[in-house]
Amino acid sequence: MNGGTLHWWQTRWFVAAMALLAAVPLLWPDIAPLVDLPGHMGRYRVQLEIGRQPWLNQWYDFRWQVIGNLGIDLLIVPLAPLIGLEPAVKLIVLTIPVLTVTGLLWIAREVHGRIPATALFALPLAYSYPFQFGFVNFALSMAWALNLFALWLRLGRYDRVALRTAIFVPLSCILWVCHTFGWGVLGVLAFSGELIRQRDRGHGWVHAFWRAGIGCIPLALPMVMMVLWRSGDHVTGQTADWFNWRWKINWVQMVLRDRWMAFDLASVTVMFLILLKGVRDERIEYSRNLALSALFLAAVYILLPRIVFGSAYADMRLAPYVLAIALIGLRPKRGLSFRGAATFAALGLAFFGVRIAAGTYSNWLYDRDYDRTLAALDHIPERARLVTFVGRRCIDDWESSRLEHVAGLALERKLAYANDQWSMAGGQLLTVNYRAAGRFAHDPSEIVTGRRCRGQWWRPISTALKLLPRDAFDYVWMVKPPAYDPALTRGMTPIWRDGSSVLFRIDDRRPIISPEEYERLTRPIRRPPPAEPSRIAI
Structure with missing residues (x-):
C-alpha cells in the first residue's frame, strides 16, 4: 500500500477532519457529562484553593505525591489560573477523543503504509464506555499511549533505535504519571510491535522475543516508580475478583454504552461484523503486527482482575482498546479494487458520523439535566x-x-x-x-x-x-x-x-x-x- 496516489480517506486533511469531528459532542456542554468527572472537579478545586482557603483542611487532606494517576490534576495547575478551572477541564477532556482518533489513524498508517478504509470503523471507540464513565486520567493516558506507540513504530521503521531509546525513557515516565494503565498498555503494544520487527529482520521467534524485550528497556523505568508508590505505608486498596467471566463478556458488549441500548449494541455488532470479514472475506486480511498486539491485549484483558489496588473496573477499561487495535489491524489485500475500498471507507465514515451525531444529541440532553x-x-x-x-x-x-x-x-x-x-x-x-x-x-x-x-x-x-x-x-x-x-x-x-x-x-x-x-x-x-x-x- 506504499505506492500510488493517496485516496481521500488516507490524506492528512482527512485525519485532521476526523480529529476535529471527534471533538463535536463535547463542544456544547459546559461540563462534559461523564459520570465521575464532577467528583474529580471537586478535587481539582480543593487542590487549587486549599493553600488560600485553609479552612478546607477541616474537611479534606490534600498532599502532593508522585502517583500513577495525575494526568489532569497536573495539567490544570498552569491552565486553571489562565482560563478558569471549568474551561481548563473542558479543554483537556475535549482533547481525549481527538488524540484517540489521531493515535488510531497514525498507528494504522505506520503499520499498513496507508490508512486502510476499515480503520474508520474503530473511530467511534474514542467515546468508549470507560471514557463515558469519567475515567479521565486513564482515558488521557490511553490516548497518549496510542500516539506514542505510533511514534515508536515510526522510529523503528526508520531504524532510529538510539533516538527512540533516548526519548522514550522520559516519555514513559510522563505517561506513567498520567496514569499507570496507559504506560502498561504502551509496553504491551511496543513489545508486540518490536517482536514483529525483529521477526521481519530474520530472527527466529526465541531470538526475536529476547531482542524485543531488550528493545523495550527504555520503557522500564516507571517500574521503579511503581514499586516506590505501592510500597508506602499510606497506600491502601486491594486487588480482587479474578476471572469474572460474566462481566468480562458484558464489558465487551458495553464498549459503546451511552444512552440508547439497542443503538449501542447494534453499533458494537457492526464492529464485530467488520472483524469477521477479516477472517472470512478473501479481499481483507489482518496485519501480523496489530493482530499480535490485539491478541496480547486480549490476554491482558482476560488475566486482569476487576479490582486493582482498590480501583474497580480495571479490566473493563481495556476492552474498547482491544477491539480498536483489532479493527485498525485489518487491511485490504491487493485484489480489492478502489471501488470496494472506497465503499468500505464511505460506510466507515457514515458509521463514525452517525455515532458522533448521536453522541452530540445525547450530551445535549445530559447538559439540560445538568443545568436544571x-x-x-x-x-x-x-x-x-x-x-x-x-x-x-x-x-x-x-x-x-x-x-x-x-x-x-x-x-x-x-x-x-x-x-x-x-x-x-x-x-x-x-x-x-x-x-x-x-x-x-x-x-x-x-x-x-x-x-x-x-x-x-x-x-x-x-x-x-x-x-x-x-x-x-x-x-x-x-x-x-x-x-x-x-x-x-x-x-x-x-x-x-x-x-x-x-x-x-x-x-x-x-x-x-x-x-x-x-x-x-x-x-x-x-x-x-x-x-x-x-x-x-x-
Whole structure:
C-alpha cells in the first residue's frame, strides 16, 4: 500500500477532519457529562484553593505525591489560573477523543503504509464506555499511549533505535504519571510491535522475543516508580475478583454504552461484523503486527482482575482498546479494487458520523439535566456543609443519569462540602477527614436507593435520612431520589425544588430516631463484595 496516489480517506486533511469531528459532542456542554468527572472537579478545586482557603483542611487532606494517576490534576495547575478551572477541564477532556482518533489513524498508517478504509470503523471507540464513565486520567493516558506507540513504530521503521531509546525513557515516565494503565498498555503494544520487527529482520521467534524485550528497556523505568508508590505505608486498596467471566463478556458488549441500548449494541455488532470479514472475506486480511498486539491485549484483558489496588473496573477499561487495535489491524489485500475500498471507507465514515451525531444529541440532553439540577447551587451559600443524596436503582440502567457525582460541582463552584469524594490513601491526592460526617463523609454515601441492594454499600433513602448526623450538615440536596416518607425530613425546610429533586435547609439538628433504632440500623452486616457491578437493566 506504499505506492500510488493517496485516496481521500488516507490524506492528512482527512485525519485532521476526523480529529476535529471527534471533538463535536463535547463542544456544547459546559461540563462534559461523564459520570465521575464532577467528583474529580471537586478535587481539582480543593487542590487549587486549599493553600488560600485553609479552612478546607477541616474537611479534606490534600498532599502532593508522585502517583500513577495525575494526568489532569497536573495539567490544570498552569491552565486553571489562565482560563478558569471549568474551561481548563473542558479543554483537556475535549482533547481525549481527538488524540484517540489521531493515535488510531497514525498507528494504522505506520503499520499498513496507508490508512486502510476499515480503520474508520474503530473511530467511534474514542467515546468508549470507560471514557463515558469519567475515567479521565486513564482515558488521557490511553490516548497518549496510542500516539506514542505510533511514534515508536515510526522510529523503528526508520531504524532510529538510539533516538527512540533516548526519548522514550522520559516519555514513559510522563505517561506513567498520567496514569499507570496507559504506560502498561504502551509496553504491551511496543513489545508486540518490536517482536514483529525483529521477526521481519530474520530472527527466529526465541531470538526475536529476547531482542524485543531488550528493545523495550527504555520503557522500564516507571517500574521503579511503581514499586516506590505501592510500597508506602499510606497506600491502601486491594486487588480482587479474578476471572469474572460474566462481566468480562458484558464489558465487551458495553464498549459503546451511552444512552440508547439497542443503538449501542447494534453499533458494537457492526464492529464485530467488520472483524469477521477479516477472517472470512478473501479481499481483507489482518496485519501480523496489530493482530499480535490485539491478541496480547486480549490476554491482558482476560488475566486482569476487576479490582486493582482498590480501583474497580480495571479490566473493563481495556476492552474498547482491544477491539480498536483489532479493527485498525485489518487491511485490504491487493485484489480489492478502489471501488470496494472506497465503499468500505464511505460506510466507515457514515458509521463514525452517525455515532458522533448521536453522541452530540445525547450530551445535549445530559447538559439540560445538568443545568436544571445545578440551579440548586444558586441557593447554597459558599462553605456550606452540604450532604448530597443521588437516587438510583439497584438494577444498572443502560442510560446513566451522569449525576452520581454532582456533589463535586457544589465543592467546585461553592466550596461547599461534598460527600462524594473518593477517600483511598495512595490512590488519590485527596482524602477525607471530616469526622463529624461519620458514615456520610465520602463516596459512596451520596448514592441512595429505594431498597437495600445486594452486594452494594448504597443505603436506602429511608436509612440515609434516619442515620444522617444533622449536626454535621447545614443542607441536604436530594437529586432525583427514590420515594421516601416526608416525615423523615421533619425539621428541614425546602428552599429549592425541581421535579423530585429538592434542596433542604436543616433547621432542627436533633436526631429523628431513638438511640435504640440507631443502634439497630448501624449493626454490622456481612461485608458485600467490593464494588460489585449491578445487573444490567434490559
